[in-house]
Amino acid sequence: MPESPRTYGGVDGSARVAERRRMLVEAGLDLLGTTEPELSVRGVCRRSGVASRYFYESFADKNALMEAVYDRVIGDITTTALAAVSASSNSERERVHAAVHAIVRSVAEDPRRGRVLFSATLSNDVLAAKRAESTKMFAALLAAQANQFYGTSANRKQVLTTHFVVGGFAQVLTAWLGGELDLDESAVVTQCTDLLLAAAPYAAP
Template structure:
């Protein structure tokens, strides 16, 4: 019997129940990855115990614990990306307001749930599968930032813009890592404001909406 034919129990369709179970497993995986001893502490048995589900339901959604770890990572990254884009879109017009809204959302989202920060930045979580995902997510955020810059300033792409976004996203990731580890003695608001000024300084005030690509391309010849 196909998944489309799954029965309805208690008013909840079979596909919805499967999605709920998957969400429970992802939450359990986040708890174990974000508070435990790293990937070695994540076992099928442990995830099932934490989620209150049996192994049958684990394998209904995931082939193994690596696949679960990837799903947990992607869930966290997707949530941060979606919240950040929504914050930028809702912010008042103007570069400063939009950059601050994006940065504040990223910092708040990581700070309010330390498990997310550990998953994204902790060296204790450095298996091949998560290391690869971290590289991919950094590139994804750089692409998102580049898209926002192009839309905001009405410019096309360029190597200089690519360099700027890679520089800013990589620098922010390192700053967040050090902040979460207590290396940077800053409040949440202080971190946002310092990063805001750095983002604006790198942009250098050389672009205004409608200026085109000339500002970013200056000095690259």
């Protein structure tokens, strides 16, 4: 059984491990979200200021770190979107608008997130797998929200619709962040809200 990290300088060993892990994930987000299509252990350690010998106490390899970076971004956005929906009124439009606004704002205020999630120039097997996984997760989350709101249950038509909506929304954000859509943030939110509402009858028959 591995020995627990010792307390040093008044700081619990587990807390030091957690802090080093946080610093490595943040450095990974900086690198993936700005300039580098691939991570290297050396580059991440240099960026984070964490000695390379500590990298492997948190991650098996650079792919594991890349997955952690992606999960961090998805987790932050999901939490923000669900909180926005919970804080909105019970109006159908207000709930959809709150979720869309929260997601668009999250990627607009921190371009690193948008690059990690949507950039076509940042692509490898690890990110491709994580993007497919998150598409399924968001489709399931959208279905659950629709069923809760409308008092309906899942069906094949709803599964198709939620995947269509999530995939389309992701492509809009990809094009917008890539400069292919000449729209301001408010217009993106409004038009995506309208499109999601138009699909609502199919998501909740």
